[in-house]
Amino acid sequence: MNTRPENIVAALSSVLGEGPVALHEPRFDGNEKRYLSNCVDSTFVSSVGAYVDRFETDLARFTGAKHVVATVNGTSALHIALLLVGVQPGDEVLVPALSFVATANAVRYCNATPHFLDSEKSTLGIDPAAMATWLAETCTMDSGKCVNRTTGNRIAAVVPMHTFGHPCDIAGVLAVAADYGLPVVEDAAESLGSLVGSQHTGTFGLLGILSFNGNKIVTTGGGGAILTNDSDLARRAKHLTTTAKVPHGWEYVHDEVGYNYRMPNINAALGCAQLEELESFIASKRHLYQKYREALSQIDGIRILSEPSGTRSNYWLQTLLLDADKTDLRAEILEVLNNNGFMSRPAWNLLPSLKPFQGCPSAPLPVAKSLERRIINIPSSSGLSEFKSSDDYAQ
């Protein structure tokens, strides 16, 4: 079948039934209400409480990170992580051009400048080979620092992001980063539950961050977390995400500027219940991918993105990729899918094209520019794969 929007609508209908179907909805089938109620009964709804402690412990167990610090959202987690690896005003931070705006905003909060890198076709994430070439061409090592020869600024860190839940080539990025002495902060906002080999995304860098926004695989309303295996960095993360108060029974001494980014206990209560369901959400999303793949297999010119080899993806957002010669169909496909109630969206506009980041340093972006025009995210909520369950279980 050809790449007509009607054929894609028919394929989605065969998986999802009739619309409207949201792009991504949270699912609350577990202990959410019970834990919220317990939290209110405890009166500890704010920045300290048993659910925050448990949420951090549960996340540490799930991800394998030694330390977890829960925050109000993924953006704030990334802000603190960048400060902790030493990003200073005037520095540059390498980030993928193809990412959500928060990745670059967090760099700006440090009064630093995002410096954009190209993507790899197979992962959508930073291409380590292109990164190595670009750094070799434009940067120099000066007394152990990586310096952008054009701007004269220090390059202070690199932030690989695991796009739509698919792990990037983190080993490749770590190797290039090591060559230039760059600390790695992993933006795992979208990839809770995604593994490289058997290791969780977000635990390869010196620090990693997660997001629990309402559109993520599990949600705390708003929320994020900082992951690290370094106990000093974890202690600093907790200090900076509070008001940097020095412990005392009643005196008010704050020894640095803190950011008041702590996740409230009431949000963590929701999170604890959600984490209990995470493995079933991942299984559901992986199953949905299989069903989409089958349904779309007869359509030319478009395919669904699969997890990179050697990884397990959480398939947070299911991703269609048009062939390069079908790019001009994207707007029409989006229009028809949305008009038929299958809520769909393109990839983010590339970050260097946005007003606040125009003029920031950027590597050539041939792959990211191509991907930007070819991506369509389709309904991805956990639970969608259970439609037509009689068929499913007969297979």
Added chain:
Amino acid sequence: MNTRPENIVAALSSVLGEGPVALHEPRFDGNEKRYLSNCVDSTFVSSVGAYVDRFETDLARFTGAKHVVATVNGTSALHIALLLVGVQPGDEVLVPALSFVATANAVRYCNATPHFLDSEKSTLGIDPAAMATWLAETCTMDSGKCVNRTTGNRIAAVVPMHTFGHPCDIAGVLAVAADYGLPVVEDAAESLGSLVGSQHTGTFGLLGILSFNGNKIVTTGGGGAILTNDSDLARRAKHLTTTAKVPHGWEYVHDEVGYNYRMPNINAALGCAQLEELESFIASKRHLYQKYREALSQIDGIRILSEPSGTRSNYWLQTLLLDADKTDLRAEILEVLNNNGFMSRPAWNLLPSLKPFQGCPSAPLPVAKSLERRIINIPSSSGLSEFKSSDDYAQ
């Protein structure tokens, strides 16, 4: 009776009964669990939802502000309010030396410098007369800008704070600010329900902010709000507290750096229930003040702080003030009160004494320095005044 700690303990016991009694606990007697449950059922727990809209509308009605924008906490609200009045990197912002650290931290987030002002004895807030004298001595008007002659920096705003819920002399501060062309951002984090005449604190300045932290008169877990009567500023506040996304069905265009500070719907659900109880909380706290005043009236050298004349205070934190010649008793009184289970605390250490603000510009602080050594906050939760209810209702 003399100012011995034992006498103060006896006075507090006569009001509170036996300890332990917390300094301030939230109270959840209303629709909190029901609204949280409804919020989960709606699946809208994150940055948009009916409870956020309602919380903003309810707050607007309660405070009389034309526009309210709910945020993750009071610190974030103050950060955005300062950006909106035009605070730029390198500017100075006038803040009270006697305040919680967040007031000065928010100035730092703008890459500006806090410039500290002295307090007024009767309100604890900024002393307009001392402010006027200090500005006349140290600042000059240059092309419509107020410039610190010593540092050469522009003074960009003034942030009066309503300490422990007691309104400062906001009319006086507004008048001096007008003389120097300074926008006023009111830090009403502690004063929800406190009025000057019949007008709510936080609505006198160009912008004002509230806090709903767990220790405040009502709580959303973590939360804050920006108040303004200016519809353009309100629109900008909403834009900056999100990701500054330009409205579109599915495209991702962000036209400036946003801060991801929006209050989640799940927190607003808690807040809507709390607001329904606010007037009863205020009544309870005002009643507690009366009981404390009576119980402490026989003790020399110490008094409980009363609302400034012409105002209604929410009496958020009940405040004992030692006479100047009794200052050296404060540490012992705090020790004995806490040891007897009546959780008590001193005022904050003055902000210019904290490491991150040492060396920042400061007016002379004779009153703030004196107050800092003489303040003791005592248990203040709503509901404490209902102890010994048989006596109460017989009066």
